[in-house]
């Protein structure tokens with residue numbers, strides 16, 4: 001076959017992945033209005049997907065398909081924008097690995113020798129759904145020019161303030177709950193300041209034992225204390241001409257606060273065990289999740305140090321107050337960790353988005369990112385749901401969009417038909433007026449299981465169309 005491997009964006013193009021292409025099939029596709037672009041290897045397929053707008057793929061599984069074949073295919077079939085139809089030979093769905101692969105990566109499958117109508121239906125449907133998705137696709141969220149994701153008003157205000165802090169040399173104090181992005185803010189200020197090309201040194205005052213914190217900050221000379229085998233430059237000195245970020249400053253022990261104050265007033269340090277005064281030019285940014293005003297009031301934090309540190313003050317908004325940014329951040333986390341999942345993930349379900357918006361996020365952005373990361377690995381469907389995220393599902397209030405109402409009605413109708421017919425798929429499909437193949441696919445899409453009491457799938461010796469194969473050999477759906 002001489003189909004060219006060029007970028008494609010014609011409407012009805014199918015990427016045909018096969019190491020032994022079937023000329024008859026290509027001719028049939030052409031006669032049916034499809035342009036088949038052939039890729040002999042997964043590497044070639046990947047290149048084409050990268051370059052062109054491929055909505056539909058037809059992948060021919062080799063007759064002797066192995067787990068190596070499947071994992072090579074999986075890597076190019078993972079991308080969300082292409083819907084894949086697998087072409088298999090009879091009996092292949094009895095192979096647990098192949099059936100799992102189809103469930104995880106394919107929109108549908110056809111069994112050779114394929115029925116023309118069946119193939120056209122699968123490809124047309126795959127194309128239609130992919131086009132629908134593409135019209136709704138929003139670009140993957142990426143880090144903005146401040147190195148953060150977020151567009152809400154509170155974040156816009158924060159960005160403006162970061163820009164203002166960048167042009168001065170005054171100390172900045174960043175307040176905010178844990179995980180809101182205080183360190184990112186400190187870095188963004190540094191990057192916008194004339195010190196940008198110099199060091200940004202961060203130290204977490206709560207993570208270092210109080211007895212070691214002073215040595216860590218100021219450094220020490222050889223022999224300054226037992227175990228000080230050689231001179232060590234402290235964090236303050238290593239930040240010379242750059243920025244020093246003192247995280248969790250609220251946890252700094254009192255004696256260390258006094259020495260830090262002296263440095264802030266005089267601009268010089270003395271290494272422990274040394275007697276030379278060293279001039280250090282450092283811009284200080286500090287942060288804490290504790291209430292520093294209260295710590296001053298309670299006498300746990302020196303008020304003179306407080307005033308030195310808090311010349312400029314920024315407050316990070318908690319995640320629960322960032323509205324639509326929650327979804328943006330979740331999609332950002334998904335794009336970062338999508339590859340960790342063992343299956344092709346299409347995105348976040350609407351119930352997941354509702355649940356995320358209702359949740360309070362005490363651990364803020366850090367918690368959200370970890371939550372999505374965990375769900376990418378643990379989820380079993382194509383979409384991450386509220387329960388994958390470990391979040392309470394939204395209550396049974398009215399669905400928010402027409403699409404959600406339709407989707408819920410569809411799921412309910414299928415569930416009830418299955419129950420009424422004792423999970424005999426043929427009968428349930430007949431009642432619903434759809435084919436068994438469609439019922440099977442919809443069950444998978446809606447994460448509906450076959451009868452948990454024993455998988456009473458009907459007609460175990462049925463025909464060879466995709467529906468029969470799917471039903472006969474469906475392992476455990478979902």
Ligand SMILES: Nc1ncnc2c1ncn2[C@@H]1O[C@H](COP(=O)(O)OP(=O)(O)OP(=O)(O)O)[C@@H](O)[C@H]1O
Pocket residue numbers: 147148149150176177178179180181182183184185247288289365366369
């Ligand atoms: N707006 C954001 N966009 C992208 N990632 C973010 C954003 N805010 C925070 N993060 C990420 O969340 C995690 C926590 O951020 P960061 O360490 O800056 O928070 P923090 O407020 O300093 O936390 P702590 O109080 O625990 O020190 C990091 O992985 C960071 O990259």
